[in-house]
Amino acid sequence: MSVLPYLAAGWIFLIGVYGLVTSRNLIHAVGCLTVTQSSTYVLLVAIGYRRGGTAPVFSDLPPGARVVDPVVQALALTDIVVGATVTALLLALVVQLRKRHGTVDPDKLAELRG
Amino acid sequence: MSRPVRLWVFLVGAVLVAALYAWACFDLPSFGGDHHPYGDRAVRTALAQHTANAVSSVNFDQRAFDTLGEQTILFAAVLGTVVLLRQVRGERRTDPTPAPVADRVRWFGVLMLPVALVVGFYVVAHGPLSPGGGFQGGIVLATALHLLYIAADYRALERIRPVGLYEVGDAVGEAAYVVTGLAAVLAGSAFLANVVPHGTFNTLSSGGTVAVLNIAVGMEVACGIIVLLARFLDQAVEIEETAEETGAR
Amino acid sequence: MNGWLLAAAVLLVAGLAPVLWTMAVGEPRTRLVAQNLSTVLACPVFLLAAQGFGRPSYTDLALVLAMLGPAGTLVYARFLGVLPRSRVVLGTAWTVVPATVLPLCVVAGPGRAMAKLLVIGVLVVAGNTVTSAGTDRHG
Amino acid sequence: MDEVLIAIAVVLVAAAATAAVFHRDPLRQSMVLSLLGLFLALLYTFVQAPDVALSQLAVGSAVTPLMILLTVRKVKRGPRSGSEDR
């Protein structure tokens, strides 16, 4: 248990990259990119955990309580929202690419070679 | 490269990276360990700043410069999507036809909209106190507004959502964040310093600029996501290519 | 041995794991029902976790999910063109959710916390009743 | 007991991520992605990170699926406007 979340984050990262490499549809590829992205959050939040600690929100907690690390939570929290908008930008590119190329299959895109 | 060659290149890379990463994981402090020096300092500083939610204190007070960067990435992504999904020559805009939706669903949308807006404002306002903040509240507000499209149809949504206003709101949210930082410089302190008095602990006005920056980010995220979804909805629902413009020119 | 967390674990294993399995192998209509069922089951788990960890402020999560869960299902229904009627979701909404909210209210005792719990329970049940009622004719 | 919950949530997250990758059809994948978002929110709650869970819930339940589905609709419709409803 002492290393399971970290290995799970590594597994999610590699399976996401596998999806990217073997994708036949660019929307599926962007979906795999979001899976790869979520692996970074799993690792970040797992690093901040402290056994027996609770969330560092002191609205319903005495100030001296044993809490987990708030810094990684701050990093992950903003990244999730920002990651969604970056995914939106990539999906916008896919929409326009479909209009111009007539396909979203990376194998059939033949414009830039050599 | 052909597919099998590509798969082989990936597998070689994946095996080595997996070995490297697993080896590093066993050198990491074990899961749930007690060594969190930065976290403990951050909690002590948050309590000193009278901010109940230590995560919001880290986000909007101690590492406010990070959040300025993250928020600007969101602003840039929204601006990029607006620029990329613009209507180009040879595309015309048709007005959306009303979608046949069951009455129950339409009533659900109409009734849930105010509830969702209230919850969204609650999450933004209680950022410095309970779990939540500008980022999460902004997304809930944006989704709440789109309940009209989800439950009813695009025409109902378009009537109450002037996109130009939300683009200005997005920019004003970003500008408010930067101006708050510059105000601290004018007040003689450092950029993005918490110069406003911190107020009493665990009350809405506690935490000084944390509440101000929270609202600025909430406004920017809500307007940004609304503009983002507006562009996607326009492309998916309204904008079509005129006859002579085929997909693959 | 915290009973609430045990209940949450049971809900996770008995409820959400099969949902993932049906989602992975089912055909479109059952996948939409599975997606709807996932949000119905997730709300009680959040409430049980909030009580199990002794942190009433975690109930905000269940509140937001109670609102956005049905909205997510309606998004899929809009694009699949059909909102399948499903008694499973209706039954779960009317059995599991009250079965978790009422004991929590009893433990929380009268006051602001109980009001919040009841609001969340009503939102979940109402939302999922609408989404599980289904629209017979093709959307 | 906390560790058991975390272990279950981690296994569910890994399984959902694998399922999301192996569903080649974007519509199907977006459903599994929304389920992955839900499991991630549960994992973050069990690891005592409610802010992150709230963020994941808000983004993963309605915004991301809506964007992916709008993209799928635009891609499937092709140059001439299709017959589906608006």
Next chain:
Amino acid sequence: MAAGELLPLVVAVPLLGSAVLVAAGRRLTRIAADALGAAFAAGTVALCVFALIGVLEGPAVAWAGGWRPKDGLGVGIALVGDPLGVGLAALASVVTVAAFVYSWRYLEEPPPRHAGGFPALLLLFQAGMCGFTLTGDLFNAFVFFELMSVVAYALTGYRVEEPRPLQGALAFGIVNSLGGYCMLLGIALLYARTGELGMAQIGRALGTGEPDALVLAAFVLVMTGLLIKAAAVPFHFWLPDAHAVAPTPVCMVLSGVMVELGVYGAARVYWTVFAGPGGVSHSSCTRTLLVIGVATAVLGAAMCWQQRHLKRLLAFSTIGHVGLFLIGVAVLTPEGVSGTALYVLGHAGAKAALFACVGILLARYGSVDEYELYGRGRELRLVGVLFGVGALALAGVPPFGTGLGKAVAEEAAGQQAPWLPAVFVLVSAVTGGAVLRAGLRVFGGAGPRPPAEKADGEPETSGAEEEPETGDRLGRVPGTMLAVPVALLAGALAVGVLPGFAAAVGAAGDHFADHTGYLGTVLGSGSALSHVSASPHWTAAGVVLDLVSTALAIGCAALAVWRPGRTGHPGASGWWTPIRRMQSGHIGDYVAWALAGVALLAVLTVPGMLL
């Protein structure tokens, strides 16, 4: 106003400018929006110059939000005004202003309600680059890395009416996002081990421990993100696709500054975080960066020679030069760093000017194909001269900053391995020669007319039927589009000849390549400069090598133009074709190569560190 307080303003002013442009963009006319954008960009240049003057004596530190550390332990973010960092921020701002002035009449009339879109994106790009150079915090560097990337995706895919820009932008987006996630994983590992996020603080905390697998994995993952941004082999595939399609003003900024910031980031992270005792040893890092650098330089130059699409030709020459910069950084000496800095400054001016000239050709003739433009550029006499001078500058002709930088970097690399200066000379000669060949054919109409169609049907991106980015073809070349390349080449020349400039860059190099000095400056226990090197200057050996590489370049170009058979003119099938086919434009390939690159970095760094 101390230099330290100026640092956050350098980032804040362009952000404010972009917010104002988006808010007012709907009502502004095109000219007003561009003027406002250019004003904000120029304001940032002024701020950078003021900060640079204040910082020349020694680095200044500004703690964002006033969170100064108490007895070495703090919670805030440090902005470090290192002379080299502020200098690069000034360079980024100057090139952005050049892009603004160039795009004044260049880009097609945007739709009525989006007049503020393009200028606002350029300002955000400038803010991202300035933030990346000034920050002293690793996670903050990742945030500005992402900001630069996101804006670059949107700007690369700006011409949505064309099929190619979208494919190039999407490949760019997916590969760079993957690089960003690798970097974030590395930062998470470092945070778990040291409990710190600032570069100086992590460097200090690593100093107490032993180098182990975690430090190696963190080094490999963070370097992956930065080397993907720097387009080093095998992560370079996205750059030619993105540059061949991006609007010309964006190409000037991408090739001139953004790619070089990847090299700067790699050097900065190594010197501050991993250069201490507990980090990655000098020998391991030198071996890794040297192998990657040489491979990048050689592949970039060879592929550059094969191209007929002018923008791809310049993109591959950028990859070649990135390889040379990596070699200069890999030797890990102050001379290497200051030589590379001079080379980057000179190269930015020359490369941006060359892209500007290619933009003029595209606007005038609607094509960027060397064969199709054969002899048609004769009437653009000034542009031809500028193109030739730029090509010679790339080859490192003496008075130019590129020549001085190459000479100093060669001499520093020579101490590491005797054959390295030969790589410098050959790569700069081949890239300079390829550009000169294209110039001679397009502007001079020299030599036999090249075959219109390719012989063996090998699919290849030729820049033939491109849509001019100005909407319709320009009759007369506007003054602004001519003034920009002239000014940029003058800047590249000034880097080489300005008295005292090289000495200042030499001092900056000493401050940069000083692990203990940086830690002392940021963490308060200020320590004197550990090693003051001789300031870079023109040496006889340097001038001779520069002249050799220039002569070689002219020779190659002449040979290619007048004896096309012998040197294998571009597109000829031969032993080089499989390498060319790797540049396939398929996103799956690029991601697979990126992951293989991570493995390569690990294999190169591990010996001597752990095994």
